[in-house]
Amino acid sequence: MAYLSEKEIIDKINILRKKLNAVILTHNYQLGEVQDIADFTGDSLELSMKAANTVADIIVFCGVKFMAETAYILSPEKKILLPVMESGCPMADMADADELRKVKAENPGAVVVCYVNSTAEVKAECDLCVTSANAVQIVSSIPADKKIIFVPDKNLGAYVQKKTGRNMFLWPGFCPTHMRITPEHILRKKAEYPNAVVMVHPESRPEVIELADEVLSTGGMCKFAKGTSKNTIIVATEMGIIYRLQKENPGKLFIPVSEQAICPNMKLTRLEDVLSALEKGRYEITVQENIRVLAKKPIERMLELSEKLMKN
Numbered sequence: 001m002a003y004l005s006e007k008e009i010i011d012k013i014n015i016l017r018k019k020l021n022a023v024i025l026t027h028n029y030q031l032g033e034v035q036d037i038a039d040f041t042g043d044s045l046e047l048s049m050k051a052a053n054t055v056a057d058i059i060v061f062c063g064v065k066f067m068a069e070t071a072y073i074l075s076p077e078k079k080i081l082l083p084v085m086e087s088g089c090p091m092a093d094m095a096d097a098d099e100l101r102k103v104k105a106e107n108p109g110a111v112v113v114c115y116v117n118s119t120a121e122v123k124a125e126c127d128l129c130v131t132s133a134n135a136v137q138i139v140s141s142i143p144a145d146k147k148i149i150f151v152p153d154k155n156l157g158a159y160v161q162k163k164t165g166r167n168m169f170l171w172p173g174f175c176p177t178h179m180r181i182t183p184e185h186i187l188r189k190k191a192e193y194p195n196a197v198v199m200v201h202p203e204s205r206p207e208v209i210e211l212a213d214e215v216l217s218t219g220g221m222c223k224f225a226k227g228t229s230k231n232t233i234i235v236a237t238e239m240g241i242i243y244r245l246q247k248e249n250p251g252k253l254f255i256p257v258s259e260q261a262i263c264p265n266m267k268l269t270r271l272e273d274v275l276s277a278l279e280k281g282r283y284e285i286t287v288q289e290n291i292r293v294l295a296k297k298p299i300e301r302m303l304e305l306s307e308k309l310m311k312n
């Protein structure tokens with residue numbers, strides 16, 4: 001490709017998205033310049049709701065593969081494009097369907113709950129899906145006498161277990177990016193900014209969550225930041241969210257707990273890749289139909305429950 005300036009790339013993206021009736025959905029951890037051209041930026045729950053409801057013919061998903069897969073599972077009639085094929089989620093890859101089938105056989109009658117950060121094959125084995133925005137409420141809605149298998153995030157699982165008191169089998173998966181955040185990181189920033197409020201993502205270690213004032217999804221963090229009267233906010237999650245927080249709240253100060261909390265996969269997508277996705281129709285994400293039909297059920301149940309919870 002001949003060298004194009006950022007403005008030229010953006011102009012081309014704007015022409016193509018209109019011509020192709022495409023929508024650009026972007027996760028809160030994406031690069032700032034990618035967030036800036038998005039039709040919508042949000043957390044996993046918000047993005048899957050948008051994907052389910054959009055009237056666009058093409059969804060360009062700037063995020064990681066399980067998010068694009070979820071969009072396809074909900075809207076197979078649309079073309080779902082992931083601009084960089086290698087942008088996967090290591091935590092999603094920590095659980096596979098064969099292993100899960102074994103755990104299910106060892107726990108007959110258990111309700112199987114997957115975090116949305118999971119492969120389509122794993123979702124196809126599950127009863128209910130959750131995101132970090134709704135996990136506690138959705139698990140609370142399961143009858144109290146039921147054992148729960150929670151896959152793949154042991155940290156989110158442990159947090160939900162603590163909040164709900166449910167009997168849960170926790171799959172030993174984790175997010176390598178959030179695991180880099182330690183209690184010392186938080187304590188250091190708290191000492192530096194004693195009046196700050198601390199927001200923590202529930203993919204973090206239990207010892208880190210312990211130090212939180214607020215435990216929130218990335219979308220929840222954006223809402224909380226707007227609503228709080230506090231001017232200094234310590235943020236324990238992936239660094240990419242700082243861009244949006246600062247942009248939407250110019251008068252407030254956001255302190256990332258660790259500059260090492262960077263998800264390399266979330267940083268792979270550049271504006272050039274979004275343009276190539278639109279120009280070349282790549283990389284198209286699909287899911288085998290028999291898997292898609294099974295994987296759709298837990299996601300749809302989650303969306304139905306979430307909508308009910310939002311109304312109440």
Ligand code: 13P
Nearest residue numbers: 043044045131132217218
């Ligand atoms: P949320 O944006 O849904 O809080 O999830 C964070 C995440 O790790 C996405 O991969």
Ligand code: SF4
Nearest residue numbers: 089090091175177263
């Ligand atoms: Fe996966 Fe963690 Fe990256 Fe999210 S931040 S995509 S959970 S590795």
